[in-house]
Amino acid sequence: MKYYDIHTHRASGEAEVLEVINVIIKEPVEKNDAPYRSYGIHPWYIGNVEEQMEELRKAAFLPETVAIGEAGLDKLAETDFATQEDAFLRQIRLAEEVEKPLIIHCVKAWTELLRLKKEMKPIQPWIVHGFRGKPALAAQLIEQGIFLSLGSSFNPSSLQTAWPGYVLTETDEKTGSIRDVYQGFADTLSLPLETVARQLAENSRHIFCL
Template sequence: MTMRFFDAHIHLTDFEGITPQELIADLNDNGIEKCVCVTAKVDDWEKAAKFAHDFPFEVVPCFGVHPWYAPEAKKGWDKELELYLKEFDGAIIGECGLDKLKSTDIAKETEVFEKQIELAFFYNRPLMLHMVKADMWLEKYWGRLPEKSVFHSFSGSVELLKKLINFNHYISVNKRFFNKKGAGRILECVPLERLLVETDAPFQSEVRDLKNVVQNIAEMKNENIEKLAQKLYFNAVDVFVND
């Protein structure tokens, strides 16, 4: 069986020294058939839209404002976001969330995050979530996040994992996950149907690393890698592909 992968979180707009055509070819050469093109700020959105227009089979666009860039969001950013959500009925919202580690303006960060939650419900889209050291902040949002939202680059506790599963959310892991204390316990506790894989390239790993992520999960959960790859692929299809 030829394995195919769905990269749940990649920043296509941040690669340098490579054309879009070469980048998509590189993904395909590494077995990545589909991916979510994640954005962090308004300036990324048009570039992500072009990827989605040019490669509609391979690319699911994800438009949003990352908490690091929330203070930069100018008046009207939400109206512009709506235009992209209307143009791409399969687009998701993010990367958005809360980051206690690097927060410089929690009031603005919260305002921008809550507006994206509002739009996610209005347009019936999941969120791509960036949550760092934010467990306490998250408490007031349980039940307020749209189902099938994704906690990307998950590094939380088993307790956090159980909560998000209870509210029908997913976690996504990448190469760095396996360096974290407690990674084995997280994989032991997460149901396969709530698990996704990502590269978070070009920042946290490389395109070629995704197969190794799946291999590591297969070994730690004692699963057949080909069957696991298929399961993870269709998990992502269930979340990201709007039939």
């Protein structure tokens, strides 16, 4: 059985786990030898946007880069919100240019996120990572074609709302195994683990072309 971890900051070393290692564009860009990666300018770490975008553009065209992000909006971050939105818009455009999905970090900025989705009309998939919101919000995002990536802490009703076609799995910065996340999904949905794994594999391969 294959397990898909579409957003993590640490390699598991497990042969059965296919993982996308997230690299945050800082100064300098961190070296990473993972076979699948995502690169992005996180709203917590926005500095010189021009320089960061130059680094991100280099990384975006690498064959091992399967997604842009995490990028996004965070109203609890110290970075000025207008600056965050500027960096996010640049990354949306880059994701469209390189034809790769966009992994999104969003905190208390759902109205702005949905507005930008409608305004930009992106072709590439958007994935909100680490989603722990309520089912009503999940339904709003799904209605706009946005996928949800859930980790070990998730709202069971939101999982049921997004299942089967709009769900992905991740560990983010957690030390637990992606296997535990899969089992949590299976228990919540009252489905065999193999059924859950097949659906998550289909979703992951469809979005990331893995």
